[in-house]
Amino acid sequence: MIAPTVAHLSFLRDDGQPLDYIPGQFIQVHFTYADGAPARRSYSLATQHDHALGAGEAVEIAVSYVAGGAATALFEGMELGGSVDASGPYGRFCLMPADANQRYLLIGTGTGITPYRAMLPQLGQLIAGRGVEVVLLQGARTPEELLYGDEFRAFADAHPGFRYLPCLSRALPQAGSPLAHADVRHGYVQDALAEFAPNAEGDIAYLCGNPNMVDACFEALKECGLPIPQIRREKYVSNK
Template identity: 80%
Template sequence: MSAIKRFPLKLTGRRMLAPTVAHLSFVRDDGQPLDFVPGQFLQVHFEYADGTATKRSYSLATIHDHALAPGDAVEIAVSYVAGGAATALFEGLDEGGRVEASGPFGRFCLMPADANARYLLIGTGTGITPYRAMLPLLEQQMAQRGVEVVLLQGARSTAELLYGDEFRAFAEAHPGFRYVPCLSRELPEAGSPHAHADVRHGYVQQFLPGFAPDPARDIAYLCGNPNMVDACFEALKEHGLPVPQIRREKYVSSK
């Protein structure tokens, strides 16, 4: 088996999405394109302090509907974990600094052959990033075949709704797209942009039955906290969705 080809990524920008989550922008620094499908992830390779090789996986958050040309932004969301080796790597990376990456990998993607009437997209934490990347393809499918989309995003508070402003703006511009933030700890204050009718108080799995999952019309995507993924998977099966119509990816924070 041939070795996985690695390539350099150069950091071009950083902004905080939440108190412990950073949005990092890179460019591929070898002049090559990055042939990625929204929903796929990259692996970043580095070493522990003792020299042991390790790697972390990050879904691409880049909003794009085709391969990234040389110079296009390669975007990921990174959770900072106290004492984490990957956290130390990224926090210590100055603009212009480089990391080694490989990929993209994964099949957590929209499928060209899908003929469903609705997508149920469910995510927590950085598990929401694949859906940001999918927005152009979802826009195409809504326009071309009238598919509806419901995005349920779980977070503790509005401060942790990663890309929430973007999802809300997309929903306002596309009547077929419904954005439902589910906040487990605190609801937004009156007057907040997120204080709208579709905000729920609780966990995403509590509200899934209210959207009447239907095997005849739905395909569901689950990404994020493993407990959430498992709970929603079981709930969707109870509503009759066959396993091929439930696409899953679990995110576990690694140090």
Template identity: 75%
Template sequence: MKLTARRMIAPTVAHLSFLRDDGEPLPCIPGQFVQIHFQYADGSAARRSYSIAIGRDPDAAPDARVEIAVSYVPGGAATALFEALALGATVDASGPFGRFCLYPNDANRRYLLIGTGTGITPYRAMLPQLERQMAERGVEVVLLQGARTPAELLYGDEFRAFAAAHPRFRYMPCLSRELPAADSPLAHPDVRHGYVQNVLPELAPDPAADIAYLCGNPDMVDASFEALKAIGLPVPMIRREKYVSNK
């Protein structure tokens, strides 16, 4: 894949845009990931997995674009690779892989999407699918995004704009350290102070109506999973993917 654009979306997270250098489309399902292949300094093989962050309409033809969010980890081998990668340079990749996707036969009335860090990227990719499901079967969606500060809300502006345009979509940022100033455009009645798992009871998860997705920090995923189970959500209705920051 050839790097075509880079922009910082948080102090330590970059959004990278690639094109397949053979021009072939990448048929993928929102929620899947690609693996980037590279070498450590000693020549041994390494690879890292990154969720595809770009969303496509389910009926649109696949194209050659691949977009990912990358956390920069001090001293990390993958971080060094991406920081040194010039526009137009290429990396080897494989995929797509994964089953952290919306299922075509879902008959739920609401999705609870819970994510932290770059674990939020699958939900960005799912927005076109969710838009269709909201229109066609009236499903409701709540997105709980956990971060420490407002500056770390990856794609927050996009989620806010999507929520403003779609009454069935509710966006709830959960900030553990710093809330936006009262006069900030980021201040909103749906902003919460604390961790995403602590906000779950407020949403009154319904075992008969809800499907939950958990993606991000393993501790958050485990805590949210246990909380949802305790509320009564059946385990098959809780879909999980854990993200670990690898060096």
């Protein structure tokens, strides 16, 4: 459990092969409801690779536990070594090779932060290779709900071109906590956007997570003059 209601799960393909993917893509888990009807749920890959893929590579996802949820029941009832059926990877919520921007604004809430964890090795290469700046705004209610927050903070400490700002709507970290940092903000991610003066000349934004947050940030970025092609979106909806 990486948060009170979120589990980090790791799988291996049963044929022993790696899952070749682009950071930002997702897989679909297939299962059946109690009445036998087919169901599927989509999960962004949290896996990080900065090397050539090899056999036995983990396939990592973050799963939100939804009360009464069919997928929650599936994962809760799974023993270590259990298996699921899945397909993919799918999706285009990825860093594009043709991008020539000066800065990425990455904004996520809940498990919508997962794609950015997978992108960290790629972002490190872009920071070192062409001096890209990266701002990651992560929204949560409390410090305990900051998924992978310790990893993002460590990455920011190691990469001066990467800035990590947790935006907490209810409770701030206690003094002395590793997450008690000058870059912590009180409020919502959309409220913190203006601080970075989004600019159509140099910015590309990624929005992932709660649909209301995605819509609010999308409108705020458009008001700042960012063209729609420079605002890339993926909405997460909790299903039972």
